[in-house]
Amino acid sequence: MEKTDAVAALAALAQDNRLDVFRLLVQAGPDGMPAGAIAEALDLAPNTLTFHFDRLRTAGLVTVRRDGRSMIYAAQFETMNDLLGFLTENCCGGAPCAPAAACKPARKRAKMPA
Amino acid sequence: MEKTDAVAALAALAQDNRLDVFRLLVQAGPDGMPAGAIAEALDLAPNTLTFHFDRLRTAGLVTVRRDGRSMIYAAQFETMNDLLGFLTENCCGGAPCAPAAACKPARKRAKMPA
């Protein structure tokens, strides 16, 4: 991960509502949640939410897909893990450190067609 | 870790120069580095650097101690690890996920006097 990407991801997460959204999606897992459900869960205006989704998406932290009238947002776990790795990179100059991190969602729970 | 603290830490890291400073300190390990050395390494004006140190310190990401005329800044690994944990908390709703993270500096490398 490049520094630019890391700053973008950190900036995207460095805001109350966006952090809430992202954590909700992390907990929701790879299947994601429709925008409306998130708006209700967090009590946010739909346009405000769109604004925040855009930032998260630009930072590569979430993805969207359409399902009927709903937009389904899902966390991008790979980016999150890259970010965690970037922060701890070469910790203590390579000295004895328990490194790394990872939240690896159980590789697609067979919800998507083929 | 509280959400407020997480946002503060993320905001502190979400800036080019501060991210550089923090990573430099993470790599420097628990002994830290004098402000002057950091200023030189990253080519930053001393007053600008002070401003950024303040933010990192307020967020609990670094500590300072004086050593003669120098101020020695060091990364606060515990806060970093708490932050990583907070982001991955209850990942995928508790489903099969390799959780957590940690960069645990080898508990003081006996550089400080007794």
Next chain:
DNA sequence: TCCATATTTCAACGAATATTGAAATACTGA
């Protein structure tokens, strides 16, 4: 086609942020 639902786009506003330059403070050694 017409209506309702779900979400996005656009313009505007106040608040917060990063950098700068000049001056102040704290410590060291002569």
Next chain:
DNA sequence: TCAGTATTTCAATATTCGTTGAAATATGGA
């Protein structure tokens, strides 16, 4: 005490950010 080094404080400025309100777009069903 005096000069010099290391770092911090203060005020000013331009830029970016988050929220709101009104209007637009896209989808699904009658």
